[in-house]
Amino acid sequence: MKWRPSELRVRKLGMIYSYPMGVWLLVFFVIPLAIIFLYSFLTRDIYGTVKYPFTLSAYQAMFSKSYGVVLFRTIWITVLSTVLCLLLSLPAGYAMARSKNQTFLLFLVMVPFWTNSIIRIFAWITLLSSEGILSHMLQGLGLLDQGMDLMYNNGAVVLVLVYMYIPYSILPLFTTIDKFDFSLLDAARDLGATKFQAIVKVLLPNIKSGISTALIFTAIPIFGAYTVPQLVGGKESTMLGNIIVEQVQKARNLPLASAFSVVLCLASTFGVLWMLKDAGSSKTKSSLSQQAKVEANVKLSHQGDSNERA
Amino acid sequence: MKEHDIERLHARNNQVHLSFSNIMLVFVLFFLFIPLIVVVTYSFNETKEMNFTGFTLQWYKKLFTDSSALWAAFTNSLLVAMLSSITATILGSMAAIGIKWYQFKARKAIISVSYLPMVLPEVIVGVSMLIFFSSLNINLGLFTIYIAHTTFNLPFVFLLVSARLDEFDYSTIEAARDLGATETQSLFKVVIPSILPGILSGLLMSVTMSLEDFVITFFVTGAGSDTLPLYVYSQIRYGVSPVINALSMIVILGTMALAWVCKSFLKTIAANS
Numbered sequence: 001m002k003w004r005p006s007e008l009r010v011r012k013l014g015m016i017y018s019y020p021m022g023v024w025l026l027v028f029f030v031i032p033l034a035i036i037f038l039y040s041f042l043t044r045d046i047y048g049t050v051k052y053p054f055t056l057s058a059y060q061a062m063f064s065k066s067y068g069v070v071l072f073r074t075i076w077i078t079v080l081s082t083v084l085c086l087l088l089s090l091p092a093g094y095a096m097a098r099s100k101n102q103t104f105l106l107f108l109v110m111v112p113f114w115t116n117s118i119i120r121i122f123a124w125i126t127l128l129s130s131e132g133i134l135s136h137m138l139q140g141l142g143l144l145d146q147g148m149d150l151m152y153n154n155g156a157v158v159l160v161l162v163y164m165y166i167p168y169s170i171l172p173l174f175t176t177i178d179k180f181d182f183s184l185l186d187a188a189r190d191l192g193a194t195k196f197q198a199i200v201k202v203l204l205p206n207i208k209s210g211i212s213t214a215l216i217f218t219a220i221p222i223f224g225a226y227t228v229p230q231l232v233g234g235k236e237s238t239m240l241g242n243i244i245v246e247q248v249q250k251a252r253n254l255p256l257a258s259a260f261s262v263v264l265c266l267a268s269t270f271g272v273l274w275m276l277k278d279a280g281s282s283k284t285k286s287s288l289s290q291q292a293k294v295e296a297n298v299k300l301s302h303q304g305d306s307n308e309r310a
Numbered sequence: 311m312k313e314h315d316i317e318r319l320h321a322r323n324n325q326v327h328l329s330f331s332n333i334m335l336v337f338v339l340f341f342l343f344i345p346l347i348v349v350v351t352y353s354f355n356e357t358k359e360m361n362f363t364g365f366t367l368q369w370y371k372k373l374f375t376d377s378s379a380l381w382a383a384f385t386n387s388l389l390v391a392m393l394s395s396i397t398a399t400i401l402g403s404m405a406a407i408g409i410k411w412y413q414f415k416a417r418k419a420i421i422s423v424s425y426l427p428m429v430l431p432e433v434i435v436g437v438s439m440l441i442f443f444s445s446l447n448i449n450l451g452l453f454t455i456y457i458a459h460t461t462f463n464l465p466f467v468f469l470l471v472s473a474r475l476d477e478f479d480y481s482t483i484e485a486a487r488d489l490g491a492t493e494t495q496s497l498f499k500v501v502i503p504s505i506l507p508g509i510l511s512g513l514l515m516s517v518t519m520s521l522e523d524f525v526i527t528f529f530v531t532g533a534g535s536d537t538l539p540l541y542v543y544s545q546i547r548y549g550v551s552p553v554i555n556a557l558s559m560i561v562i563l564g565t566m567a568l569a570w571v572c573k574s575f576l577k578t579i580a581a582n583s
Contacts, residue, residue: 013493014412021405021464022420028461029427032438035445088341091334098331105335106576110569111562112342118524118539119558122546123345126352126555133348163341170338171580178577216429224431226525231546241433248437248529258441261434272429 033265040258050254058259067243074223074239077154081161082219085169088162089214093173094203098182106174113167121231124160125151128232152234160228165221169214176210177203216275220268240264346562353555369556377553383541386452387521390537394459395516401460402467403509407501410475428465435462436529443530450532458530459520466519467512474508511575518568 040058042050061067096105112120127134128150135150150156180203188198204211226241233239240260247257356364373380405424409417427435439461443454478501486496502509524539531540545551569576 012414014408014414014417017408017412018405018414018417018420019408021401021424021468022416024401024461025420025423025427025464028439028442028457029435030423032442033434035441036434036438039441088334088338091331092338095331095335099335103573103576105339106580107569107573108339109342110572110576110580111566112346114518114522114569115346115565116522116539116542116561118542118546119349119554119561120345122542122554122558123349125546126349127345163345166338166342175577175581220429220431224433226433227543231543241431244433244437245529248440254441257437261437264431265434268430268434 036258036261038258039254040262042255044253044255058255061256062259062263070238070240070243073154073237077158077161077229077239078219078223081158081165081222082169082215084158084162085166085218086173086211086214089166089169089173090211093170093177093210096170096174097177097180102178109167109170113171117164117227120164121160121227124156124163124232128156151232152237154233154237157229157233157237157239160232161222161225164228165218168217168221172210172213172217173207176207176213180206212275216271220271223267224264346558349555349558350562353552353559355552355555358552369552370559373553373556373560379536380538380541380553380557383536383538386455386535387538390452390455390459391517391520394456394463394520395513397456397460398463398467398516399509399513402464402512403471403505405464406468406471406475407497410472411480424465424468426465427462428469432462432523432525436526439526440529450530451535454530454532455527455535455537458526459516459523462523462526463516463519466515467509470512470515471505471508474505478504514568514572 039050041054041056042052043055043057045051062071096102096109099105126132129135130149132150138150184202184206185198188202189195193201224241225239226245229237229239229242230245240263244257244260244264247253247260351362353369354365354367355362356366356368405420408414409421436458439454439458440450443450448454482500482504483496486500491499522539523537524543527537527540528543531537536544542554542557545554
């Protein structure tokens with residue numbers, strides 16, 4: 001007789017195993033999120049806490065002119081940095097996937113990625129500050145005024161954000177391109193496509209899930225960035241994350257901070273859902289690509305035959 | 311003749327494209343490493359100036375003998391990293407086992423909630439925890455940092471152990487039970503030994519993330535409970551500090567050692583992150 005767990009027993013054991021984590025996440029993650037959701041509909045009182053009744057005033061304040069500027073800036077910095085990350089990562093990930101030294105290259109990408117983020121920002125401050133080496137070189141060439149910083153502007157923020165988050169786009173792109181069957185590119189070339197056409201029409205559609213993963217995993221942390229704009233940005237580089245911190249720690253306007261957080265939260269969740277949906281549809285795509293591969297192979301072998309005959 | 315030309319063109323195009331992506335890769339790697347190389351170089355510089363004036367180890371000496379606040383912060387970091395990673399590893403591994411093999415109430419809810427802390431921006435997690443702790447009048451300090459770190463470590467342990475459990479054959483447990491093992495015996499003598507790689511990688515990842523975290527810690531810290539990243543942040547806000555250069559060198563070396571140890575799983579890690 002084989003032992004089979006009875007239904008009741010199974011239920012009890014599963015709860016014993018899983019409820020500790022479930023309760024932990026409920027108390028320290030779900031409830032705090034519920035609290036900020038609730039707070040975002042309240043107003044602040046004079047003690048820096050919150051008071052009823054429910055209003056939408058925190059959300060209305062978000063669209064006031066000064067915060068609207070920050071929201072707009074956060075969006076364009078996120079878009080620009082993410083696009084730059086992807087544009088650099090696509091060829092880099094492709095080269096890594098085609099390389100014979102994949103492990104070594106991954107090691108080289110992982111070391112800066114795993115190095116403490118504050119240390120990495122500090123390294124950029126060393127490079128960009130007025131007494132930094134890059135400013136020194138540019139001053140020597142007469143391209144920069146003495147004592148001028150390369151920091152404290154939006155360009156520096158974008159540069160350092162790209163630096164911080166580019167591994168998030170390289171890694172998923174590398175992983176998907178690595179699974180791609182490169183003979184498909186040769187097949188496309190043999191069928192008369194240019195290299196560019198082969199990349200755009202064969203490679204890119206096949207690594208779509210990798211691209212959307214890279215996009216989301218790069219865009220979400222950049223959209224919520226705090227440290228980079230705080231340390232290398234100037235007065236005109238404030239992003240959403242900085243507003244939230246400022247409202248919590250200095251202004252003690254918890255409803256406004258909560259409203260901003262809810263918006264960030266919703267934007268991230270929609271991003272992830274979009275990514276998952278895309279990943280789901282790319283599954284059917286990959287079976288299509290299998291079919292395409294077979295067709296290409298058939299055509300190739302036909303070509304081979306005709307060549308032999310000729 | 312014409313075909314020959316086309317072939318040559320193809321070959322040349324291939325060459326150009328290949329070198330384009332390789333050039334980009336080299337460029338990206340340079341981009342990733344130059345700041346680190348610069349910091350390491352300046353840690354050996356005699357003066358605080360940016361001109362390299364001469365080789366010295368004085369900043370390292372200062373780091374190891376005359377930086378008590380830094381080492382206090384480091385001790386805090388280690389303490390929090392150890393406690394939070396152990397808690398997260400135990401709870402996360404247990405949850406992974408329960409969810410993999412059993413059917414119970416709120417199972418799906420636990421699965422979906424466990425993904426969320428990984429995808430939300432850190433600022434959100436930090437703010438919500440800060441508001442939560444202050445609404446309960448809990449004093450901010452190492453305890454709240456421990457709670458926060460355990461919370462963001464849990465999903466990673468859960469994910470890594472779940473992945474390992476996917477490869478585990480449930481009939482092994484049935485065999486153990488057939489041979490008379492109790493539930494506890496089969497857990498400790500059959501399940502845990504075979505999923506140990508998953509548990510250990512979860513533990514290692516938790517320690518790393520806990521040591522590395524700045525943003526969430528920044529929200530839930532209280533007076534006198536600086537972790538190392540918080541300490542470094544307080545130092546670099548006011549400009550360049552050679553002792554931090556020396557510290558960076560050691561952190562970079564430590565990271566390289568860690569990446570070297572994980573060398574054989576780097577591909578798996580890349581696929582999961």
